[in-house]
Amino acid sequence: MPTEAKKAWIAAEAAAGVREIEVGSFVPATLLPQLADTAEIVAFARTIPDLTVAVLVPNARGAADAIAAGAHKLTLPLSVSETHSLKNLRRTHDQVIAEAARISAMIAALPEAERPHFEGSLSTVFGCTLEGALPDAQIASLAERLMEAGCHEVGLSDTTGYADPAAVRHLVKLVRGVVGDGALTGIHLHNTRGLGLANVLAALECGLDTIDASLGGLGGCPFAPGASGNIVTEDLAFMLEAMGVDTGIDLDSLFAVRGIVADALPAEALYGFVTDAGLPLGFRPAALRQAV
Amino acid sequence: MPTEAKKAWIAAEAAAGVREIEVGSFVPATLLPQLADTAEIVAFARTIPDLTVAVLVPNARGAADAIAAGAHKLTLPLSVSETHSLKNLRRTHDQVIAEAARISAMIAALPEAERPHFEGSLSTVFGCTLEGALPDAQIASLAERLMEAGCHEVGLSDTTGYADPAAVRHLVKLVRGVVGDGALTGIHLHNTRGLGLANVLAALECGLDTIDASLGGLGGCPFAPGASGNIVTEDLAFMLEAMGVDTGIDLDSLFAVRGIVADALPAEALYGFVTDAGLPLGFRPAALRQAV
Numbered sequence: 001m002p003t004e005a006k007k008a009w010i011a012a013e014a015a016a017g018v019r020e021i022e023v024g025s026f027v028p029a030t031l032l033p034q035l036a037d038t039a040e041i042v043a044f045a046r047t048i049p050d051l052t053v054a055v056l057v058p059n060a061r062g063a064a065d066a067i068a069a070g071a072h073k074l075t076l077p078l079s080v081s082e083t084h085s086l087k088n089l090r091r092t093h094d095q096v097i098a099e100a101a102r103i104s105a106m107i108a109a110l111p112e113a114e115r116p117h118f119e120g121s122l123s124t125v126f127g128c129t130l131e132g133a134l135p136d137a138q139i140a141s142l143a144e145r146l147m148e149a150g151c152h153e154v155g156l157s158d159t160t161g162y163a164d165p166a167a168v169r170h171l172v173k174l175v176r177g178v179v180g181d182g183a184l185t186g187i188h189l190h191n192t193r194g195l196g197l198a199n200v201l202a203a204l205e206c207g208l209d210t211i212d213a214s215l216g217g218l219g220g221c222p223f224a225p226g227a228s229g230n231i232v233t234e235d236l237a238f239m240l241e242a243m244g245v246d247t248g249i250d251l252d253s254l255f256a257v258r259g260i261v262a263d264a265l266p267a268e269a270l271y272g273f274v275t276d277a278g279l280p281l282g283f284r285p286a287a288l289r290q291a292v
Numbered sequence: 293m294p295t296e297a298k299k300a301w302i303a304a305e306a307a308a309g310v311r312e313i314e315v316g317s318f319v320p321a322t323l324l325p326q327l328a329d330t331a332e333i334v335a336f337a338r339t340i341p342d343l344t345v346a347v348l349v350p351n352a353r354g355a356a357d358a359i360a361a362g363a364h365k366l367t368l369p370l371s372v373s374e375t376h377s378l379k380n381l382r383r384t385h386d387q388v389i390a391e392a393a394r395i396s397a398m399i400a401a402l403p404e405a406e407r408p409h410f411e412g413s414l415s416t417v418f419g420c421t422l423e424g425a426l427p428d429a430q431i432a433s434l435a436e437r438l439m440e441a442g443c444h445e446v447g448l449s450d451t452t453g454y455a456d457p458a459a460v461r462h463l464v465k466l467v468r469g470v471v472g473d474g475a476l477t478g479i480h481l482h483n484t485r486g487l488g489l490a491n492v493l494a495a496l497e498c499g500l501d502t503i504d505a506s507l508g509g510l511g512g513c514p515f516a517p518g519a520s521g522n523i524v525t526e527d528l529a530f531m532l533e534a535m536g537v538d539t540g541i542d543l544d545s546l547f548a549v550r551g552i553v554a555d556a557l558p559a560e561a562l563y564g565f566v567t568d569a570g571l572p573l574g575f576r577p578a579a580l581r582q583a584v
Contacts, residue, residue: 201493
């Protein structure tokens with residue numbers, strides 16, 4: 001995707017009211033050349049007022065680049081499945097925890113006003129396509145170790161699309177029992193098996209308030225070909241607004257962003273239901289209903 | 293769809309563990325010739341042990357046919373939107389309520405052991421593509437009138453795919469306040485805007501335990517072309533089993549029923565996520581987990 005199209009996409013989503021965007025990943029350009037412009041993208045996104053600019057970092061080296069670029073939030077994935085961790089990041093649990101400690105030391109050395117928020121994300125936490133279900137004790141232990149290594153919070157990531165509403169409730173309770181309520185506020189869900197928004201509802205009921213989604217459901221897991229990927233931002237925003245949750249997002253403006261992405265990535269299928277069906281007749285967003 | 297294929301479909305779903313199936317609708321064959329074999333289908337379905345054979349009836353004449361055929365459960369739709377009622381059933385609210393009274397009189401005249409269960413279904417209750425949102429007072433009044441006309445229970449039907457989890461909770465509370473908790477146990481949901489399974493989760497939390505779904509999401513609303521229709525039985529059954537709810541359904545057997553439908557309706561798209569993605573590695577249905 002051309003760098004200019006990425007900028008137009010981010011600017012349009014922010015203008016529609018999205019307040020936090022993960023704009024890229026600081027991975028080696030030799031591995032993912034399509035993300036080689038992440039530093040430029042971060043610099044651009046930082047010029048948008050009131051936008052939290054988040055990035056993924058696979059290690060301390062990526063974190064150093066992210067900090068240099070001025071990202072507001074860094075997310076380091078740690079696969080609860082060590083098999084997946086070795087395959088995806090080529091690192092053991094111990095090695096990833098060591099990276100987390102290096103990153104938090106880097107952050108602590110910065111002036112307080114410049115310190116980015118640092119999240120350790122428990123990926124494959126709902127189960128792994130290589131290992132299957134993962135033991136509670138292993139999940140709890142890795143959550144604790146991420147916090148001890150200096151993460152500000154941990155997140156739950158359903159990398160494989162294995163989550164269900166009961167599992168969401170169970171894992172939120174389990175991990176909060178270890179890290180405290182304030183250190184688990186976000187979840188990353190896929191819609192691989194159609195349960196994405198049901199899982200969101202369970203997460204909302206647990207009090208989580210940072211829900212990852214991607215426009216048109218772009219992304220997904222390269223290990224699940226044919227399956228749709230991330231939950232769809234448009235459907236998520238519609239559900240929240242329909243439920244009376246004021247997201248600050250203008251739905252029509254958000255839906256229009258699909259045009260930018262479709263033009264830049266003509267070969268990619270864009271998912272989403274509400275954009276096909278349209279808004280219900282007479283639909284009123286949450287903010288207008290609250291004002292009545 | 294050939295009559296023999298319908299029978300094979302019903303037999304295979306029942307063998308997979310589905311315990312209640314709406315097998316057809318007693319509408320005039322001049323209007324919907326594809327349902328002209330409903331009496332034969334009901335007679336066949338009644339030969340399957342432990343299967344509740346449900347049918348849709350648009351009026352007293354259809355109900356007489358349904359009773360003669362031996363259906364166990366009759367559902368009469370009443371559009372909360374009178375515009376939709378006139379367009380769909382060509383009847384006012386008063387006329388539909390009068391039909392309900394006629395049907396309940398017919399049922400009361402039967403020997404007790406032969407009386408079918410009689411549900412009045414509040415269709416378009418979450419909003420109408422012609423009228424938009426509908427007033428609570430109108431919904432409550434029609435629910436009350438259906439019960440006074442002799443329905444055993446009322447159901448909520450999201451004909452238009454307008455429902456969201458908050459609306460499900462609100463309407464269950466509203467209608468139960470009028471008809472009592474025991475007279476509202478079922479809900480009919482569409483996935484038109486992607487919220488189908490999130491709405492199911494809200495319904496389950498309210499204690500509803502009869503959730504309509506269709507294999508491959510077949511059906512849907514003819515007024516919403518392009519949008520997917522009913523929620524998908526396969527995804528619903530997967531969600532419930534994943535959550536630890538023992539449905540009595542064998543998922544692999546259920547998924548295999550798609551072959552029968554695909555062969556008989558080669559031009560119809562079959563929806564569903566879990567059938568594309570497959571079950572999670574090491575997935576254990578609820579019954580096996582409870583036994584451990």
